[in-house]
Each structure stands twice: as C-alpha cells, then as structure tokens.
Amino acid sequence: MTSLLSTYSASASTNASSSDKSKAASAPATVIPAIEPTSKKATKMTTPSSFSLKLSSKLKALALKALPQFLGLAFLVLIWTIIAEKNTSLPSPWVTLQEAIKLFSDPFYQNGPNDQGIGWNIYASLKRVAVGFGLAAIVGIPLGFMIGRFSFMAGMFNPIISLLKPVSPLAWLPIGLLVFKAAHPAAIWSIFICSIWPMVINTAIGVQRVPQDYMNVARVLNLSEWKILTRILFPSVLPYMLTGVRLAIGTAWLVIVAAEMLTGGVGIGFWVWDEWNNLNVPHIIIAIVVIGLVGLILEQILVAVARAFTYEETGA
Incomplete structure (x- = not known):
C-alpha cells in the first residue's frame, strides 16, 4: 500500500513538472503583447527619417535642375554689368x-x-x-x-x-x-x-x-x-x-x-x-x-x- 502511494505521488509530481514545462514552453506567447508597443514605437521613429530622405532627394533633384538655369541668368547679368561699366549709356541691371x-x-x-x-x-x-x-x-x-x-x-x-x-x-x-x-x-x-x-x-x-x-x-x-x-x-x-x-x-x-x-x-x-x-x-x-x-x-x-x-x- 505504501509503495502504491509513493508511486502515485511520484507520477503526480512527474505530471506536475511536465505541465510546468509545457506552461514554460508556451510562455513566450504571453510576451508578444509586451513587445508589440515597442515595434510600433520603432516604426513611428523610422517613418520621419524615411520621409525626410525622400524630401531631401526631391529637393536635391530640384536644386540640380534649377542650378544651370540660375547660373545662366547670373552669367547674363554679369556680362550686362561689365558692358554697362564700360559704356555709361547702357543702364546697369540695378538701375533697370x-x-x-x-x-x-x-x-x-x-x-x-x-x-x-x-x-x-x-x-x-x-x-x-x-x-x-x-x-x-x-x-x-x-x-x-x-x-x-x-x-x-x-x-x-x-x-x-x-x-x-x-x-x-x-x-x-x-x-x-x-x-x-x-x-x-x-x-x-x-x-x-x-x-x-x-x-x-x-x-x-x-x-x-x-x-x-x-x-x-x-x-x-x-x-x-x-x-x-x-x-x-x-x-x-x-x-x-x-x-x-x-x-x-x-x-x-x-x-x-x-x-x-x-x-x-x-x-x-x-x-x-x-x-x-x-x-x-x-x-x-x-x-x-x-x-x-x-x-x-x-x-x-x-x-x-x-x-x-x-x-x-x-x-x-
């Protein structure tokens, strides 16, 4: 009778330990809600940087497109200024x-x-x-x-x-x-x-x-x-x-x-x-x-x- 009780208690403790191990194995599923807000924060933190990169690339492309035109106009004004200094009958860009x-x-x-x-x-x-x-x-x-x-x-x-x-x-x-x-x-x-x-x-x-x-x-x-x-x-x-x-x-x-x-x-x-x-x-x-x-x-x-x-x- 005593041996049967000891056997039963040993099996019960074995089942309890196995159930604890199974709970421990399934424990990471309960960690997911705690990790999710962190991923959202990370997404929110990375979104402005990607938007700023796109904006900076567009501004850079616009600047590269406008730069030759600006330089051409500046060159024209420079030539005009030089001629106006040599010939007083021609008004300067500022006077015009x-x-x-x-x-x-x-x-x-x-x-x-x-x-x-x-x-x-x-x-x-x-x-x-x-x-x-x-x-x-x-x-x-x-x-x-x-x-x-x-x-x-x-x-x-x-x-x-x-x-x-x-x-x-x-x-x-x-x-x-x-x-x-x-x-x-x-x-x-x-x-x-x-x-x-x-x-x-x-x-x-x-x-x-x-x-x-x-x-x-x-x-x-x-x-x-x-x-x-x-x-x-x-x-x-x-x-x-x-x-x-x-x-x-x-x-x-x-x-x-x-x-x-x-x-x-x-x-x-x-x-x-x-x-x-x-x-x-x-x-x-x-x-x-x-x-x-x-x-x-x-x-x-x-x-x-x-x-x-x-x-x-x-x-x-």
Missing part, C-alpha cells in the same frame, strides 16, 4: 530693376491715347495677335487637311506656298496698309499671312503620314469623307497640327512687335519705339524682357496642350 519696379507699380494708367501703361500696351498687342492668329488657324488648318488629303489640291497650292513662305513679314505690311487704309487691320494682316504657313505645312505633312492601312480599312468599311476626317485623320494629325500652331504663335508674336513699330498706336512694339524716341533706355530693356517672357508663356501653354493631346506608344 528700379525702373521696372516703378513701371509695374501702375501698369494700367492712362494719360492720353499715346501715354498708357505697359499693361495696356501688352493687352493691345495680344488682341491683335489673337485676331490674326485665329484667322490664320481658321484658314490654314482646313487648307492643310485638303492639301494633305487630295493630290490635286497639293499640286495647286504647293507652288504658292513655296513662293510666299520665304517673304519677310514686314514686306506684307505695305500691302496691308494699301488694301485696308488703316494701321490696325494692316498689322493683323501681317500676322495672318506670316503665321498661316506653319499650320498649313505641318497639318498637310501630318495627313500625308497617316498609315495607309487606316485608309484601306476606311475604304473597305465604305466610310464617308466626314467620318474619315473625324475618326481617322483628325486624331492622327493632331500632334502635327499642334506643332504647327506652336510655331505659328511664335511667328505671330515676332511680327506684331515689328509691325507696331512701323504702324504706331497702342502696343508693345510702338511702346518700344516711343521710349527710344524719348531716349529712355531702361524702359527699352524692360520691354525686351517683357516681350521675351510673354512669348515664352504663350509657347509653354501650347507645349502643354500638345503634350496633353500627344499619345506615344510604349513597349511592353
């Missing part, structure tokens, strides 16, 4: 900057028909450009489609384009004055006749470069000419057409400045010539910078439009 601040403090003043702020002069030039450029687009783009689509039209208009395209913009101004008997429509005529050629040529080239397979499918499906134009030609030609429009707007802005110098009235070109007559050289330099900035803005707007409507094929 002071005059620009005074000029743009009230850009829309009006003291008479020939004494208006630079804002009104820019506005008048942009209006002339808009009218002449718009008329050129209305005429030039459909004409380009017809020249590219029909060989008869191409043979008819190609000699005319080859003959008139190289003519200087200012050579058209006396014709406009003779026909319209006024300076304002003559300036618009000069813009029209000089900005139409890039749109005609680029649109015609785009139509001619449409894949022949597209036209064969249209012929098999017996599509009408209107559907061929709207479903096939226009989407394919759009990048070429927008390139022509971008080139034309640059030509139009160049022509209006030269035309206004000769015709007079309100406009940025006339304003430059009037300031030259007054020997106000700082204002002439300011006008040159303004003309360049406006032309750059117009071109960048059209470049953005061209990118939005240009589709490039990507390989798999």
